[in-house]
Amino acid sequence: MRKLALTTSALAVLLTGCESNPLYFRLSADYYPVSITGSVWEYSVEGGGTRIVSVVDQVIVDQRPCYRLQSGAGYDYWINENGRLEHYEDRRVLFNGYEVPVYQAWVTYLEWPLADGMTRRDSASAQAVSQGITLSHSWTRNTQVTGPESSPDGTWDNCYRVHQEETVINWVQTAGYEPDTIMSTRDIWLAPDVGMVAKVTPDSTLILTVYTPGQ
Amino acid sequence: MKLAILAAVLLALAASAGTADLYAEVGTGFAMGGWGESFGPGFNLGLGADWRLTSRLRTGAGVDVSSFSHSHNGDATLFMLRPSIRTAFYFNPRSASFNPGIAAAFGMCRTALESGGGGDTPSWDPFWRAGIRWDLSLGSPWRANLGLDLESVMASEKTGDTFRLSVAVSREVQL
Numbered sequence: 001m002r003k004l005a006l007t008t009s010a011l012a013v014l015l016t017g018c019e020s021n022p023l024y025f026r027l028s029a030d031y032y033p034v035s036i037t038g039s040v041w042e043y044s045v046e047g048g049g050t051r052i053v054s055v056v057d058q059v060i061v062d063q064r065p066c067y068r069l070q071s072g073a074g075y076d077y078w079i080n081e082n083g084r085l086e087h088y089e090d091r092r093v094l095f096n097g098y099e100v101p102v103y104q105a106w107v108t109y110l111e112w113p114l115a116d117g118m119t120r121r122d123s124a125s126a127q128a129v130s131q132g133i134t135l136s137h138s139w140t141r142n143t144q145v146t147g148p149e150s151s152p153d154g155t156w157d158n159c160y161r162v163h164q165e166e167t168v169i170n171w172v173q174t175a176g177y178e179p180d181t182i183m184s185t186r187d188i189w190l191a192p193d194v195g196m197v198a199k200v201t202p203d204s205t206l207i208l209t210v211y212t213p214g215q
Numbered sequence: 216m217k218l219a220i221l222a223a224v225l226l227a228l229a230a231s232a233g234t235a236d237l238y239a240e241v242g243t244g245f246a247m248g249g250w251g252e253s254f255g256p257g258f259n260l261g262l263g264a265d266w267r268l269t270s271r272l273r274t275g276a277g278v279d280v281s282s283f284s285h286s287h288n289g290d291a292t293l294f295m296l297r298p299s300i301r302t303a304f305y306f307n308p309r310s311a312s313f314n315p316g317i318a319a320a321f322g323m324c325r326t327a328l329e330s331g332g333g334g335d336t337p338s339w340d341p342f343w344r345a346g347i348r349w350d351l352s353l354g355s356p357w358r359a360n361l362g363l364d365l366e367s368v369m370a371s372e373k374t375g376d377t378f379r380l381s382v383a384v385s386r387e388v389q390l
Contacts, residue, residue: 023326023338025373027293028249083253083287111288112253117333145333 026148026158027113029192032085034067034078038214041195046205055214061088062106078109085110091126093135093170102128102137110143114160114190118145134173141166149189152198153207156191163187234267235275235388236358242381244281244366250375254293257283259379265301266390270308276300277320281377291330295368297342298322305350314350319343324368326375340370346379356387 033039034055043051053071060066061077066088069076077088091103103126111120125138147160164186171179189198197208244257263277278298285291299322307314320343327337346364353359360383368375 019336019338020340020371021336021338022370022372023328023335024250024368024370024375026335027251027328027375028373083285083291111290111331113285113288113291113328113330115291115328115330115333115335118331119333120331145331148335 021148022158026192029158030080030195031112031114031160031190031192032078032080032110032195033193033213034069034085034195035080036214037067038212040210040212040214041208042210042212043199043206044209046207050209051206062104064106079106083112084108085112089124091137091139091168093128093137093172095130095133095135095172098130100128100130100135102126102135103139110145110162114145114147114162116146116148116160119143136171136173137169139166139168151189151191151208152200155208156189156194156197159189159191159197161187161189233390235390236265236267236273236385237388238263238265238277238360238383238385240279240360240362240381240383242362242379244283244377244379246283247376247378248374250373251283251377253286253288253291254283255286257281257293257295257377257379259381261381261383263301265303265385271305272302273305274300274302285330288330290332291328294327294329296325299342299344301344303348305348308350311352316348316350317346318348318362318364319345324375326368326370338370340368340375342366342368353384358385358387359383360385 037055037057040054045051051071053069056068056070058065059068064079066077066079069078079086086106087109089103089105089107092099093102103124107122120143123140127134127136142165144163145160148158149161150157151159166184168182169179187200188196191197194211199206240261242259244259246254259279259281261277261279263275265273265275267273281295283293299320301318301320303316303318305314305316322342323339324342325337325339328335344364344366346362349361351359362381364379366377366379
């Protein structure tokens, strides 16, 4: 009788608070499906307008095969493999009317699987000489992931919210120039097998309206 | 579901007379399906007891833990804790060296993900396991048991399937 009572108590403790959530679904999902040529994301821009992002093709950048995404007239390069999402950082400093390239490298953007509370910090410093003047560039990016949660418009479930704070310091090391510090923040919601469904910065909001996966 | 588990465990306790085997097992698990594409083989460790209802039929309860590490992201680990009840049927119980059997288990699985210094809320889901066994004597009162199982965690929206190999050592005790 005592054994039964003990067992029942133990089971009651064990079964209390047993919550189920689709953890295996999230583990199976691709939260940044940029590896399918032809995929198109169409976003509405707060205040009017649309922004279309598409996976154009596969190219080789810095000796690595990657996928090229087009948004307007600009291109971004991504690799999503081996448990991490990498972005090609192409940093330039404006000097005397020219964009001088100072830092180009593949940098890990996120590591999979995402989880609530995960953090990462990326940083780099670089210098370049242009017209006899040294240009220095440094940047730091802090990333924090929270979730899972719904997207801001409530359309997508099991999203992870990626909060990023980035600080860029550009310095033209000659008389009359001071270090130029630029700070920015952004919140990105990533949905399973869809990718970015919302992006909020202090001065803009993008919401996904149509997603067409490539073939 | 929870009532069914409770009833089954109580039934097992009611049968707690006669001979039992206290066992400890180790094993390795291989994740199957999308969830496991990035996870390497897992490590299992289990403890429990089986009651011999007849010479061929055993039933019992146990708990086992598993750990899967991410193949590329060393910071990511998936932990599983599984209290379960199980039943096994052996075809040749009088043989010391060749006693094949079949086994099934049912219970709850607590899955917890840790990655990059963070962790998702653990999920509790029912799971089942089915497989084959090869039971053999190591000299009374010790026995060994080799197992080959298919296991499925019935989580919402997507199941977590695993193929696992296990080795158990048990000691016979009189209740």
